[in-house]
Amino acid sequence: MSMGLEYETLNENVKKVQYAVRGELYLRASELQKEGKKIIFTNVGNPHALGQKPLTFPRQVVALCQAPFLLDDPNVELLFPADAIARAKHYLSLTSGGLGAYSDSRGLPGIRKEIAEFIGRRDGYPSDPELIFLTDGASKGVMQILNATIRGESDGILVPVPQYPLYSATISLCGGSLVPYYLEETANWGLDVNQLRQSVSKARSNGITIRAMVIINPGNPTGQCLSEANIREILHFCYQEKLVLLGDEVYQQNIYQDARPFLSARKTLLDMGPPMSQAVQLVSFHTVSKGYWGECGQRGGYFEMTNIPPKVVDEIYKVASISLSPNVPGQIFLGLMVNPPKPGDISYLKFERESKAILDSLRRRAHIMTDGFNSCRNVVCNFTEGAMYSFPQIRLPPKAIEAAKRVGKVPDVFYCLKLLEATGISTVPGSGFGQKEGVFHLRTTILPAEEDMPAIMESFKKFNDEFMEQYEDHRGYSRM
Amino acid sequence: MSMGLEYETLNENVKKVQYAVRGELYLRASELQKEGKKIIFTNVGNPHALGQKPLTFPRQVVALCQAPFLLDDPNVELLFPADAIARAKHYLSLTSGGLGAYSDSRGLPGIRKEIAEFIGRRDGYPSDPELIFLTDGASKGVMQILNATIRGESDGILVPVPQYPLYSATISLCGGSLVPYYLEETANWGLDVNQLRQSVSKARSNGITIRAMVIINPGNPTGQCLSEANIREILHFCYQEKLVLLGDEVYQQNIYQDARPFLSARKTLLDMGPPMSQAVQLVSFHTVSKGYWGECGQRGGYFEMTNIPPKVVDEIYKVASISLSPNVPGQIFLGLMVNPPKPGDISYLKFERESKAILDSLRRRAHIMTDGFNSCRNVVCNFTEGAMYSFPQIRLPPKAIEAAKRVGKVPDVFYCLKLLEATGISTVPGSGFGQKEGVFHLRTTILPAEEDMPAIMESFKKFNDEFMEQYEDHRGYSRM
Numbered sequence: 040m041s042m043g044l045e046y047e048t049l050n051e052n053v054k055k056v057q058y059a060v061r062g063e064l065y066l067r068a069s070e071l072q073k074e075g076k077k078i079i080f081t082n083v084g085n086p087h088a089l090g091q092k093p094l095t096f097p098r099q100v101v102a103l104c105q106a107p108f109l110l111d112d113p114n115v116e117l118l119f120p121a122d123a124i125a126r127a128k129h130y131l132s133l134t135s136g137g138l139g140a141y142s143d144s145r146g147l148p149g150i151r152k153e154i155a156e157f158i159g160r161r162d163g164y165p166s167d168p169e170l171i172f173l174t175d176g177a178s179k180g181v182m183q184i185l186n187a188t189i190r191g192e193s194d195g196i197l198v199p200v201p202q203y204p205l206y207s208a209t210i211s212l213c214g215g216s217l218v219p220y221y222l223e224e225t226a227n228w229g230l231d232v233n234q235l236r237q238s239v240s241k242a243r244s245n246g247i248t249i250r251a252m253v254i255i256n257p258g259n260p261t262g263q264c265l266s267e268a269n270i271r272e273i274l275h276f277c278y279q280e281k282l283v284l285l286g287d288e289v290y291q292q293n294i295y296q297d298a299r300p301f302l303s304a305r306k307t308l309l310d311m312g313p314p315m316s317q318a319v320q321l322v323s324f325h326t327v328s329k330g331y332w333g334e335c336g337q338r339g340g341y342f343e344m345t346n347i348p349p350k351v352v353d354e355i356y357k358v359a360s361i362s363l364s365p366n367v368p369g370q371i372f373l374g375l376m377v378n379p380p381k382p383g384d385i386s387y388l389k390f391e392r393e394s395k396a397i398l399d400s401l402r403r404r405a406h407i408m409t410d411g412f413n414s415c416r417n418v419v420c421n422f423t424e425g426a427m428y429s430f431p432q433i434r435l436p437p438k439a440i441e442a443a444k445r446v447g448k449v450p451d452v453f454y455c456l457k458l459l460e461a462t463g464i465s466t467v468p469g470s471g472f473g474q475k476e477g478v479f480h481l482r483t484t485i486l487p488a489e490e491d492m493p494a495i496m497e498s499f500k501k502f503n504d505e506f507m508e509q510y511e512d513h514r515g516y517s518r519m
Numbered sequence: 520m521s522m523g524l525e526y527e528t529l530n531e532n533v534k535k536v537q538y539a540v541r542g543e544l545y546l547r548a549s550e551l552q553k554e555g556k557k558i559i560f561t562n563v564g565n566p567h568a569l570g571q572k573p574l575t576f577p578r579q580v581v582a583l584c585q586a587p588f589l590l591d592d593p594n595v596e597l598l599f600p601a602d603a604i605a606r607a608k609h610y611l612s613l614t615s616g617g618l619g620a621y622s623d624s625r626g627l628p629g630i631r632k633e634i635a636e637f638i639g640r641r642d643g644y645p646s647d648p649e650l651i652f653l654t655d656g657a658s659k660g661v662m663q664i665l666n667a668t669i670r671g672e673s674d675g676i677l678v679p680v681p682q683y684p685l686y687s688a689t690i691s692l693c694g695g696s697l698v699p700y701y702l703e704e705t706a707n708w709g710l711d712v713n714q715l716r717q718s719v720s721k722a723r724s725n726g727i728t729i730r731a732m733v734i735i736n737p738g739n740p741t742g743q744c745l746s747e748a749n750i751r752e753i754l755h756f757c758y759q760e761k762l763v764l765l766g767d768e769v770y771q772q773n774i775y776q777d778a779r780p781f782l783s784a785r786k787t788l789l790d791m792g793p794p795m796s797q798a799v800q801l802v803s804f805h806t807v808s809k810g811y812w813g814e815c816g817q818r819g820g821y822f823e824m825t826n827i828p829p830k831v832v833d834e835i836y837k838v839a840s841i842s843l844s845p846n847v848p849g850q851i852f853l854g855l856m857v858n859p860p861k862p863g864d865i866s867y868l869k870f871e872r873e874s875k876a877i878l879d880s881l882r883r884r885a886h887i888m889t890d891g892f893n894s895c896r897n898v899v900c901n902f903t904e905g906a907m908y909s910f911p912q913i914r915l916p917p918k919a920i921e922a923a924k925r926v927g928k929v930p931d932v933f934y935c936l937k938l939l940e941a942t943g944i945s946t947v948p949g950s951g952f953g954q955k956e957g958v959f960h961l962r963t964t965i966l967p968a969e970e971d972m973p974a975i976m977e978s979f980k981k982f983n984d985e986f987m988e989q990y991e992d993h994r995g996y997s998r999m
Contacts, residue, residue, distance in 0.1 A: 043730070043731070043761050043763040043800040044664075044667070044730075046828060046830040046831055048670070049670075050666060050669055050670050050693075053834055056837055058841050085616070085621045086619075087620040088615050088620040090616070091619075093587075093617065093618075095588060098587075101586075102582040102589070106578045106581075106582035107573075108575060108578075112598055114597040114598055117594040117597060117598075118592055118594055118597075134816070135568050136565070136567035136568035136569070136571075136816075137567055138573075138814075138816050138817060139566075139571075139813060139814045139816050139817060140565050140567040140568040140815060141563065141565045141568065141808075141815040141816055142816060143549075176843065178842045179842055182841070186692075187524070187529055188524060189530060190529075190531065205841060208841045209841060212666075212841070281523050283524045320523040332619075333619060334619045335619060335621040335843070335844075336616075336617070336619050336621055336846065336847035337619060337846060337848065338844070338845070347524055348524070348525060348526060350526040351529060354529055354533055354534060357536055358536060358692065360538050361536070361538050361658065361685060361688045361689060361692070362656065363563070363656065363815070364815075366818035366849060367817070367818075368585075368817065368846070369846060
């Protein structure tokens with residue numbers, strides 16, 4: 040018997056995938072937008088879509104790389120500063136045929152070298168360009184590594200809950216098993232290694248072989264920055280359990296407090312010395328989509344491998360080569376990100392001014408948002424220490440939960456849909472990220488323009504407090 | 520027990536993947552290049568890497584989209600023509616936040632609309648933008664569709680042999696079974712439907728469920744253009760057997776003869792009328808990497824679905840959303856490709872002149888290369904009617920085959936390695952694409968600069984004829 044593409048005959052793993060960031064809420068928001076309603080898309084960390092302007096210098100360089108004939112134009116200096124022109128020539132010299140030629144499937148060797156130098160400066164330990172692969176955004180890298188790792192449903196991947204659903208979706212797609220470990224909301228979304236051990240024991244007793252552990256630092260959706268002690272505990276755990284650690288560090292430039300600066304898993308590992316520094320397998324991810332660059336649409340990312348055997352690196356290279364090469368403009372953005380203008384360069388002051396304005400504003404917005412949520416009835420929210428999200432807990436009254444059940448909705452989906460209809464604010468329900476039983480959240484980015492933020496938070500508060508008024512029976516709430 | 524990323528514990532499907540286009544020959548060529556040897560990379564259809572200049576107009580538009588601040592600069596018209604400026608404003612208006620913002624996971628609605636209009640003009644039947652998905656190059660689209668289709672090793676995909684190894688590699692990666700159907704070299708690489716039926720019967724008797732059939736038109740690596748009669752036979756076969764047809768039409772603009780112009784599978788299907796036109800499932804692929812654009816490094820592609828059920832389209836959308844969005848600059852290139860300058864536009868004449876120069880030269884190169892191969896001892900080659908490749912048959916003498924076996928090499932790999940070492944010409948052995956038992960080929964692109972072509976073919980002939988002289992025993996050759 041033969042069959043074409045019918046729902047019934049699709050790959051079951053495809054059908055199992057859930058991806059809430061662009062799920063029901065996003066689809067409804069898109070519909071409302073088509074109908075003319077003003078929507079504030081805070082469902083996805085997409086800064087430029089909410090008005091953030093691109094940094095000038097990298098855009099000048101990439102524009103020149105796209106139009107190399109401008110470099111011979113006598114008028115080019117009327118539109119482009121000399122350091123952007125020089126940098127464009129430099130990056131074009133790293134390609135073999137400009138932006139229109141496929142690069143090596145791992146990315147341009149010259150860009151990988153610049154990234155290795157950046158990692159070396161950041162961590163204080165040299166990095167090998169041969170172990171850095173460029174990708175069309177960090178998500179694609181995560182998918183490559185999980186696909187290489189997972190053999191079937193008895194392979195388990197430890198994922199924090201709440202988590203960014205890239206992980207749950209990709210594990211479903213690869214046919215593996217997600218093994219959750221819960222972050223502690225009351226301990227500022229910290230990780231308790233004892234709780235982690237319990238998750239592992241439980242999974243093993245169900246026949247699961249744990250293969251890898253994911254950390255997201257700074258946290259998405261939770262916004263916390265991991266402490267050095269916590270990262271060391273995690274590395275120790277991976278060492279004992281022989282797990283690959285996947286370090287999602289795409290928000291490493293998004294830090295909104297000074298007590299806990301970003302610390303890479305790689306630096307922490309190498310600081311610990313042998314035997315651990317030579318044994319723990321680590322793959323670290325980074326991107327141009329986040330930070331203060333926010334160049335999501337360019338799709339530039341990389342991963343760096345530590346202690347991964349050469350034969351495995353070769354296999355990952357082979358699979359990467361099927362899709363020939365990551366997009367080359369995105370690779371140039373990565374080069375620029377790890378090698379921004381330096382003091383004394385013509386563009387330095389402007390670049391610094393633009394960067395600082397974005398980061399300072401994000402820091403202020405993190406405060407406005409967290410404070411705003413905490414001023415609302417039945418809402419509590421940890422401070423967004425890093426990344427781009429607030430993840431407030433919404434203590435839904437039992438009557439709201441019942442009302443949701445009556446219309447066949449998960450309670451937080453019910454709440455977020457009502458929020459969307461009332462205010463145009465498009466968020467993602469906490470159930471899309473995972474949360475403890477009976478506890479409800481939503482995720483919103485901190486990315487709306489700073490000047491719009493007070494009005495948005497006021498509109499949220501008005502909706503929320505009325506919602507609570509409507510559903511509260513003045514006897515009890517859902518448990519914290 | 521837990522295990523990290525060791526070769527032994529990798530996903531078996533990953534280990535099974537073979538991808539010759541960037542396989543042993545490419546790796547050896549890269550090594551030789553590092554050692555200072557001049558390499559002519561004809562292993563992959565990468566025109567800009569071999570000196571093809573980008574078309575000016577699209578690069579002007581994308582450069583302006585990357586640097587939108589130039590649009591406010593009073594000097595912009597000194598560097599950019601007015602129609603490029605207008606077009607950049609148009610494409611920026613289709614984005615929500617410029618090139619730095621994620622688009623919808625299917626691509627920008629405005630670009631999908633322009634593609635639908637192009638398809639409508641090409642085929643004479645309107646196309647629905649909702650059924651067009653943009654991708655980071657056509658390969659990514661093929662991978663998405665095959666991944667949605669394949670449930671396990673008893674799902675078979677009909678693939679032409681010789682084939683472009685994207686298909687074999689992706690089917691391996693998805694854990695499915697490749698069911699080969701052989702193209703007839705002596706019938707100008709045509710397809711024999713009786714032979715196709717035999718392949719299907721044989722696969723079914725082995726317990727395989729055939730799900731889909733791939734055609735590559737114009738052919739890669741074989742260079743033929745399918746006739747309307749042949750496409751109709753194929754569609755009829757897919758109708759009878761209830762197979763999805765995957766139409767790889769990425770070379771639709773690369774046609775080097777006038778007897779058989781490109782004809783899309785979609786137009787042919789819709790011309791056939793009901794019931795077939797409403798029943799046969801078709802997914803067609805296209806890209807900015809090929810044609811006379813050759814913008815490989817930009818990674819812009821799309822697929823269009825015909826007669827695919829809405830629930831399946833939704834599932835494919837869901838999976839696409841995991842990696843958020845295809846790169847936005849590549850989407851703009853697609854818009855420009857389907858909507859080039861029109862007569863009367865400022866840039867029209869220049870664009871036409873550049874396009875025609877590239878296509879005319881490719882046509883001449885197709886002749887130089889085919890004629891060159893046919894002048895060599897023990898080499899026969901069908902004319903490259905379309906696409907970017909020549910696929911000559913190399914009749915290896917038995918002594919050469921024995922010599923290859925002694926060093927543990929497949930005979931055509933042995934030949935291609937010797938060719939590489941002697942001349943710097945980096946090709947791909949026919950075994951990487953599949954070929955009949957005991958018959959040997961190589962694939963080369965027709966992309967080296969036209970002025971270099973005679974010297975390259977002379978260098979090839981010198982190597983080949985000496986090789987044949989060395990290994991011929993003047994009694995017999997390998998069978999044709």
